Amino acid sequence: MxxxxxxxxxxxxxxxxxxxxxxxxxxxxxxxxxxxxxxxxxxxxxxxxxxxxxxxxxxxxxxxxxxxxxxxxxxxxxxxxxxxxxxxxxxxxxxxxxxxxxxxxxxxxxxxxxxxxxxxxxxxxxxxxxxxxxxxxxxxxxxxxxxxxxxxxxxxxxxxxxxxxxxxxxxxxxxxxxxxxxxxxxxxxxxxxxxxxxxxxxxxxxxxxxxxxxxxxxxxxxxxxxxxxxxxxxxxxxxxxxxxxxxxxxxxxxxxxxxxxxxxxxxxxxxxxxxxxxxxxxxxxxxxxxxxxxxxxxxxxxxxxxxxxxxxxxxxxxxxxPGFPRRRPVAASPQQAPSAAVAQVARPVPAPVEVPATPAVDANPSAEDHKQRLTFRFLRLPTLDRYQIALTLGLMREGDDALPPSTVFLEVFQRAVEAQRLAELWDETEQRHDDRAPFNPFRNSQVGE
CATH class of the missing domain: 3.60.21.10 (Metallo-dependent phosphatases)
Structure with missing residues (x-):
């Protein structure tokens, strides 16, 4: 079910x-x-x-x-x-x-x-x-x-x-x-x-x-x-x-x-x-x-x-x-694992909950899922780390110093989306976390243009 x-x-x-x-x-x-x-x-x-x-x-x-x-x-x-x-x-x-x-x-x-x-x-x-x-x-x-x-x-x-x-x-x-x-x-x-x-x-x-x-x-x-x-x-x-x-x-x-x-x-x-x-x-x-x-x-x-x-x-x-007719599900390609959402809802018998040492990252590129994870991980970093990443990627702009950090880093993230640099932002973000993701989902396909 x-x-x-x-x-x-x-x-x-x-x-x-x-x-x-x-x-x-x-x-x-x-x-x-x-x-x-x-x-x-x-x-x-x-x-x-x-x-x-x-x-x-x-x-x-x-x-x-x-x-x-x-x-x-x-x-x-x-x-x-x-x-x-x-x-x-x-x-x-x-x-x-x-x-x-x-x-x-x-x-x-x-x-x-x-x-x-x-x-x-x-x-x-x-x-x-x-x-x-x-x-x-x-x-x-x-x-x-x-x-x-x-x-x-x-x-x-x-x-x-x-x-x-x-x-x-x-x-x-x-x-x-x-x-x-x-x-x-x-x-x-x-x-x-x-x-x-x-x-x-x-x-x-x-x-x-x-x-x-x-x-x-x-x-x-x-x-x-x-x-x-x-x-x-x-x-x-x-x-x-x-x-x-x-x-x-x-x-x-x-x-x-x-x-x-x-x-x-x-x-x-x-x-x-x-x-x-x-x-x-x-x-x-x-x-x-x-x-x-x-x-x-x-x-x-x-x-x-x-x-x-x-x-x-x-x-x-x-x-x-009523009023929710079943639609034909989109099958994952043979080379890709099913998305996390599909994996959770499709299994007939739930397995015991085990928390992995490294959080799983879906291998099937889903723009919103991966952007949501990257946003969370980036914004959870200490302020100094976020500034360093923004400077490293050249995403700071004149006048940013006058904005509150909560606004600045949302702007930085959006600039990374517009410049198609989410793969680099992912790498810079993950290397500052102890539980790094096993791969970069943006590396082969830039998501979120």
Whole structure:
């Protein structure tokens, strides 16, 4: 059966002291790794790890460093390549010190005073103005540094991110990460958050199943009604966080999943850590199905256990959608191995998860997969190494010194694409990593022109 396996986490709430000897949540994290390893051994290696916000606790750099290190462990545990992590920000990912700045606060107030189409007009106006956009996005600066290697940063030009995952049968799972934290500060409350209708407006397309990630559920939005219309009519799988309680609703045959929190506040009356695993696969010639495995913390046994479906008694809930006819898969050439995505979804019996010493790199040149890996590995290097690579390849330009590093190195990467120098960038990047790739996929065919 062709399938994708997605590990869904939310509200992981890393603090500056996470991981020290006083951290009472360390055991919860360790047990999640054990449980996720066992589940993905049974289902097959994870295709992606999805985090629906509140990665940090107060939007600070050291909190994201702890989160990044732990997500690396999650990927190792579930057999997922690290660049396949996908994240969106939540209200705890906002630096409240910057959100309370005079200009940012005025912008927030002006947006929250509006209703209907005026909200979208104001967002378009502010994101089209350099100074206004900078003030709105400043509280998410550290989130963006963390999210950029994953390709999930939020900017005025790209207020949401989108990426495709493919089943071998030809169906595309189109993921969109939408941000509910543009207008987030100390005055957050239900009905005061803003999403933006255009950013939730996915496009119908034959053979495409839509999946969205967002931190706040729709009832928290000032622009709830138009956003709901898009979600309920077109998005098959809607992932949310924030509420610290698992919940599954089916609306217009669409599945809305509120994840619960991996790290809820221990003083909460109903403290129960949770996470989910989604298995998406073809059911028959016309249907794509979802099996949802909900996992919750069992305090007496201090481990994660299955949340059983009350109707079927199974350890998963099952859903399926018609209108996805099977397409003829594209066969790999005899000289090439099948792509990583096809290899994961095509195997009839999943092998036990083993983390290789050197991460596998697909021998079949796939532009987006290889560019995504190279982007991740390049942006994860220390700043000095990235500058040295840019200088070695002659990719620096006059005026770059005035730009923030997060902007400079995206420009450097794009210049390498335009100059057809990704093979050289790959070599320079890999030689600075201990776990070097066994070969350069750009060496024989320049990808990404």
């Amino acid at each position: 062709e399938k994708l396996v997605l590990v869904h986490l939310s509200d992981i709430h890393f603090t500056g002291s996470s991981g020290n000897v006083h951290d009472v949540d360390q055991n919860v994290r360790d047990e999640l790794l054990r449980d996720a390893t066992e589940l993905t051994t049974k289902l097959g290696a994870a295709t992606s790890v999805l985090v629906t916000g509140d990665i940090a606790f107060s939007g600070r750099k050291e909190e994201y460093q702890h989160a990044s290190a732990w997500l690396r462990k999650v990927c190792d545990a579930v057999g997922c390549e690290e660049q396949q992590v996908s994240v969106v920000p939540g209200n705890h990912d906002v630096d409240r010190r910057l959100a309370g700045g005079v200009i940012t606060k005025i912008l927030h107030q002006s947006i929250r005073a509006l209703a209907g189409p005026a909200i979208d007009s104001k967002l378009r106006e502010y994101f089209s103005d350099t100074q206004s956009a900078s003030a709105l996005l400043a509280p998410l600066a550290e989130y963006n540094v963390f999210a950029q290697p994953y390709g999930c940063e939020i900017s005025a030009k790209a207020p949401y991110w989108q990426r495709d995952l493919h089943l071998a049968c030809g169906t595309t799972i189109r993921m969109r990460g939408i941000c509910s934290a543009y207008v987030s500060n100390a005055e957050d409350d239900k009905g005061k958050m803003v999403l933006g209708t255009a950013y939730a407006g996915v496009q119908r397309e034959n053979g495409v199943l839509h999946l969205t990630l967002c931190h706040h559920p729709p009832e928290w939005f000032l622009d709830q009604d138009p956003v709901e219309d898009h979600l309920k009519s077109k998005v098959h799988i809607q992932l949310f966080g924030h509420k610290h309680a698992q919940r599954v609703d089916v609306i217009n045959d669409r599945v809305r999943l509120v994840a619960g929190a991996m790290h809820p506040e221990r003083r909460e009356p109903a403290w129960v850590p949770t996470y989910n695993v989604l298995e998406i696969e073809r059911r028959d010639e016309e249907h794509i199905g979802l099996r949802l495995y909900q996992r919750r913390w069992h305090q007496p046994e201090t481990r994660f256990v299955a949340e059983y479906d009350p109707n079927s008694g199974m350890e998963y809930r099952e859903f399926k959608w």
